[in-house]
Amino acid sequence: MIPFLIIATLLSLLAAAVMAIYSRDPAHSVLSYMGFGLGSTVLYLLFSAPDVALTEAVIGAGVGALVFVVALLQTQNKEQP
Amino acid sequence: MFERLGLVLMGIGALFLLLSALGLWRMPDTLSRMHASTKASTLGILLVVLGAVCHTPELWFKLGLLGLFVLLTNPLSASILGHSSYRKEGFYSPDHIDALKEESL
Amino acid sequence: MNLKRTLALSHLLTGLLVSVMIIALLGTLRLLTPPIDTIGETLLHINAQSTQVANAVTSVVTYFRGLDTLGEVSILFLSIFGVALHMQHSTRNLFGAHDTLLQIGAQVLFPLIVLFGVYIITHGHLSPGGGFQGGVIIASAFVLRFLAYGDHYEPSARLLTLSESLSGAGLVLLGVLGLLLGDRIFAQILSLGTMGTLLSGGVIELVYLFVGLKVAAEMTLLSQHFIKARDV
Amino acid sequence: MSLLYFVLLPLLALFLMPLYRKHLHIISVMLNLTLLTLALTCTHTLPMVERVAVDLPFAITFVLERASWLLLTLFTLIMSLVSLYHLRYGNDKALFVASTMLGVGVSGLILSHDLFNIYIFFEISSISAYLLTALNQDVKAYGGAIRYMIVGAFASLFLLLGIMLIYLSIGVLDIGAIAERFGLIEPRLQFLILLSLFIGFGIKAELFGLNFWVADIYQASRSSVGSLFSALLSKSYLFVLFHLTYLLHVSPSQLFFLGLIGALTFVAAEFSAFKSHESKRIFAFSTLGQIGIITLALSYADAMLSAAALMLILTHAVAKTALFLALDLLERHFHSSHSTIFARFHAPFLMGIIALAGLSLLGIPPFAGFVAKLSILTGLASLEAYGAVALILLISLIEAAYLFRLLTGFRQGTGKERLYVAWSHKLLLGFMVLLLLGFGLMPEPLLQLCQAAAASMLGGNHVPL
Numbered sequence: 001m002i003p004f005l006i007i008a009t010l011l012s013l014l015a016a017a018v019m020a021i022y023s024r025d026p027a028h029s030v031l032s033y034m035g036f037g038l039g040s041t042v043l044y045l046l047f048s049a050p051d052v053a054l055t056e057a058v059i060g061a062g063v064g065a066l067v068f069v070v071a072l073l074q075t076q077n078k079e080q081p
Numbered sequence: 082m083f084e085r086l087g088l089v090l091m092g093i094g095a096l097f098l099l100l101s102a103l104g105l106w107r108m109p110d111t112l113s114r115m116h117a118s119t120k121a122s123t124l125g126i127l128l129v130v131l132g133a134v135c136h137t138p139e140l141w142f143k144l145g146l147l148g149l150f151v152l153l154t155n156p157l158s159a160s161i162l163g164h165s166s167y168r169k170e171g172f173y174s175p176d177h178i179d180a181l182k183e184e185s186l
Numbered sequence: 187m188n189l190k191r192t193l194a195l196s197h198l199l200t201g202l203l204v205s206v207m208i209i210a211l212l213g214t215l216r217l218l219t220p221p222i223d224t225i226g227e228t229l230l231h232i233n234a235q236s237t238q239v240a241n242a243v244t245s246v247v248t249y250f251r252g253l254d255t256l257g258e259v260s261i262l263f264l265s266i267f268g269v270a271l272h273m274q275h276s277t278r279n280l281f282g283a284h285d286t287l288l289q290i291g292a293q294v295l296f297p298l299i300v301l302f303g304v305y306i307i308t309h310g311h312l313s314p315g316g317g318f319q320g321g322v323i324i325a326s327a328f329v330l331r332f333l334a335y336g337d338h339y340e341p342s343a344r345l346l347t348l349s350e351s352l353s354g355a356g357l358v359l360l361g362v363l364g365l366l367l368g369d370r371i372f373a374q375i376l377s378l379g380t381m382g383t384l385l386s387g388g389v390i391e392l393v394y395l396f397v398g399l400k401v402a403a404e405m406t407l408l409s410q411h412f413i414k415a416r417d418v
Numbered sequence: 419m420s421l422l423y424f425v426l427l428p429l430l431a432l433f434l435m436p437l438y439r440k441h442l443h444i445i446s447v448m449l450n451l452t453l454l455t456l457a458l459t460c461t462h463t464l465p466m467v468e469r470v471a472v473d474l475p476f477a478i479t480f481v482l483e484r485a486s487w488l489l490l491t492l493f494t495l496i497m498s499l500v501s502l503y504h505l506r507y508g509n510d511k512a513l514f515v516a517s518t519m520l521g522v523g524v525s526g527l528i529l530s531h532d533l534f535n536i537y538i539f540f541e542i543s544s545i546s547a548y549l550l551t552a553l554n555q556d557v558k559a560y561g562g563a564i565r566y567m568i569v570g571a572f573a574s575l576f577l578l579l580g581i582m583l584i585y586l587s588i589g590v591l592d593i594g595a596i597a598e599r600f601g602l603i604e605p606r607l608q609f610l611i612l613l614s615l616f617i618g619f620g621i622k623a624e625l626f627g628l629n630f631w632v633a634d635i636y637q638a639s640r641s642s643v644g645s646l647f648s649a650l651l652s653k654s655y656l657f658v659l660f661h662l663t664y665l666l667h668v669s670p671s672q673l674f675f676l677g678l679i680g681a682l683t684f685v686a687a688e689f690s691a692f693k694s695h696e697s698k699r700i701f702a703f704s705t706l707g708q709i710g711i712i713t714l715a716l717s718y719a720d721a722m723l724s725a726a727a728l729m730l731i732l733t734h735a736v737a738k739t740a741l742f743l744a745l746d747l748l749e750r751h752f753h754s755s756h757s758t759i760f761a762r763f764h765a766p767f768l769m770g771i772i773a774l775a776g777l778s779l780l781g782i783p784p785f786a787g788f789v790a791k792l793s794i795l796t797g798l799a800s801l802e803a804y805g806a807v808a809l810i811l812l813i814s815l816i817e818a819a820y821l822f823r824l825l826t827g828f829r830q831g832t833g834k835e836r837l838y839v840a841w842s843h844k845l846l847l848g849f850m851v852l853l854l855l856g857f858g859l860m861p862e863p864l865l866q867l868c869q870a871a872a873a874s875m876l877g878g879n880h881v882p883l
Contacts, residue, residue, distance in 0.1 A: 054315055070412045250476045261541055271549070365422060
């Protein structure tokens, strides 16, 4: 069961990473990035590292995404003054 | 006995979560998608929490806090999402009544 | 050097990196005979003897490798100082929403989130969590207020900087005290207590407390700088 | 006396910053002088070994032996000189934070004997270097800092890859323990580890092929920052690289490869210096050239040559600091560092400083640079590496050509514009040149120190487990 879950999580991580790179709308990229963070949280949990998982959930999916969202808003403001 | 009940409750909760995800996938526009996702997922998560309490009763305090937190945040974020979605694109209404227009947003 | 050349260069470097990593992974999969199992056992043994901390990860992070943690805290300090230096002229808030529901929600949730962060920090030696995670959680409560109140919410930057600096100094002083009173950095100058209770672990808990306070203040400052940045 | 004070004291000074925010420049001077005194008091108790927290295999070990002591003293000396130089320019928070952190980073790099801890200090020094590059807060500075950051990210990725492979295969991070068990690793994996460590440190130590970014960084940053970069940053990475190389007993062919890289660095850098017309670029490339010679000399793993290389590190650091600080005075006055500015002013003192330090850089007799270069050449000759001797002599001609071009630029425009130099700066720069002159006239004590250092560096300075 666990190996299967690990492989499934890895595949979804791959999908999220590819989507983050290739999606046209930057907002979708940020969303995929957040998905990537959540996926890696699950992966760390599966590898029984709850400390790392907690850090990844808070920093990777939370603060990291916030920085991207802010950057996105700033650049959009620039485009339409 | 209680363990069995907890598992059943968790299963029902997971089913609700699946339904909400399905609704998110199938519904046509933002507001109806939110209709599907928020209510069903709130109920689903609460059922899962309840099931967990039945499964391992010694965690009741933490799980209760979790449920409270979900109850506080989920409707709030849904309302914010709805507001911003309305401000961006309005909503479809066949008889052209827009009650939100009178409110100052 | 123009942008195009820089980009081409970075693509080249990325290609190099990826190929080396793939080769490395393929190589390691076949070549490795890991001795890792023995390390975990030794570590748990040492941990049970010397620190009385239920969460062995915590004792590695704060005690065995306390110096690394100190270094990481100063890296964080340095990067946030850099951000603050180059974004310090804040003019207006990016999120100017005046949503009453959000404001009330933020008011209700703020103490709860801070409480949760404090819990994560103080229970770092018992359960997963600790200073870094709890600090970021506390900072997220402040981010919520930034989002809800827009321009009307300004936490005192002076207080934030002061708490950040003083908690960092407290961390270093703890190390120096260990050197002076004990024989090595972060030496156990407090009583250890019994494993599994809230007041166990001696210095380790204090280290996480300082780290948590510092990270919370730093992350709040960072998000404030990002959200209230002038037009770049 | 604990070695950790070299890390803890600056950090404490940094975190207590809000208490004395108006007097940062004074605190900086006091801090650096204290550290210099501490480093000097360690002379009689070498070698020193200190463990952090637990015992091996999880311990972080700090080791101060002859070689790292020499570098530590040099670093604290340079830091003190630079902070004394900035005393006149008043309170600069960003400079204080970044330079103090840089000091923490480089001292940790040379003191620490734990690979992951070295990585932490690597990151600290890198991030403070980015901050130092962006100190001027203009477009050029930001461009340079971002480029530096991208390159630095690659360096740390490769370094982490190497560290990960080592930890996965032998399960220890202490350098001494790694040296004992490194032979057990499969040879192909060994090669991969060495390659990634080489790329990681080579990018930061500004070696050939990995140094395309250096001149831009120096040009984007202030000149006084350039002195920190060329005297502290690249030297510490080079030290760690060769420290690891000697400890891990790399094969002769890999050492030859390193020597080749050094020679290539030397040739390419001196040619680029000859071609450029911006004084900061010229000095940046000349730093690269010196790093090339040092790499070449160290790659022979020979006691005499390594001593000579250490001597070159010392003299080059002092000479470059003097040069860059003099350049900084010019730059503050003219807001440009193109070499044409040399023709526009009349400042016999600065001209003298630049000329004398340049002569030491070139290796002209009464200066310490001469002793260093001569002992490198004799060392190479005693190993019958006549090709390398010829190369160094030949390329030194190019070095001479561009340095003299710079100096004749000086002479042409006498008397146009007077440049006032404060007496404290005169004292400081004069002290550095006198240091070079003194060690050039009486090289024996310094040479002995360098020989002892080289012996301890080559002897593997094994920490007993």
